[in-house]
Amino acid sequence: SQTIHQWPATLVQPVGSPLSLECTVEGTSNPNLYWYRQAAGRGLQLLFYSVGIGQISSEVPQNLSASRPQDRQFILSSKKLLLSDSGFYLCAWSVRVELFFGSGTQLSVL
Amino acid sequence: TQLLEQSPQFLSIQEGENLTVYCNSSSVFSSLQWYRQEPGEGPVLLVTVVTGGEVKKLKRLTFQFGDARKDSSLHITAAQPGDTGLYLCAGARGSQGNLIFGKGTKLSVKP
Numbered sequence: 001s002q003t004i005h006q007w008p009a010t011l012v013q014p015v016g017s018p019l020s021l022e023c024t025v026e027g028t029s030n031p032n033l034y035w036y037r038q039a040a041g042r043g044l045q046l047l048f049y050s051v052g053i054g055q056i057s058s059e060v061p062q063n064l065s066a067s068r069p070q071d072r073q074f075i076l077s078s079k080k081l082l083l084s085d086s087g088f089y090l091c092a093w094s095v096r097v098e099l100f101f102g103s104g105t106q107l108s109v110l
Numbered sequence: 111t112q113l114l115e116q117s118p119q120f121l122s123i124q125e126g127e128n129l130t131v132y133c134n135s136s137s138v139f140s141s142l143q144w145y146r147q148e149p150g151e152g153p154v155l156l157v158t159v160v161t162g163g164e165v166k167k168l169k170r171l172t173f174q175f176g177d178a179r180k181d182s183s184l185h186i187t188a189a190q191p192g193d194t195g196l197y198l199c200a201g202a203r204g205s206q207g208n209l210i211f212g213k214g215t216k217l218s219v220k221p
Binding site: 006043044046049090092097098099100101102103104106 | 114140141143145150151152153154155158198200202208209211212213214
């Protein structure tokens, strides 16, 4: 069966520090991979998606970047965090339309 | 911009009551999905509806896709405290997972 791992679960970082969130998927090949952000009281905002290794599409211009170094690994990064980067970050995978989410990372930028 | 509007935003009911939540858009979607999310967790897929007018049942939950594939509803019969959570609808623009999400309905079922 397929599983998705996302870490860390919580993270507190100072403004201006770098960020690296990692997500890995097991049990499937060549999945589409996604990074979403969920702010309090708001829906899920798609940040990046990838249909293959090295292929990244950005939905919203921002302070973040994504990379897919391996088929089942998706990384969300920032060189310098802003206060507005705080939120709940979710990684997800799909083969068709349905999304399967990780357990999320609660990021607080102070 | 395709938007999905969910209503109500918040709903607090007693155990045993019935409820309906709505997901509306002015745009047509190829399919629509419902997810439930608990605090501190990722959303979990409940159902996908594809055909206009389609009705799907999942135990006490009934999902309907509008005839024009622009809207959907979720009806819960005899709600239980375990139904508590954030219910999100999401519309698909094609055959891949680039979904448009609504802001959700936060449901609280009190014993």
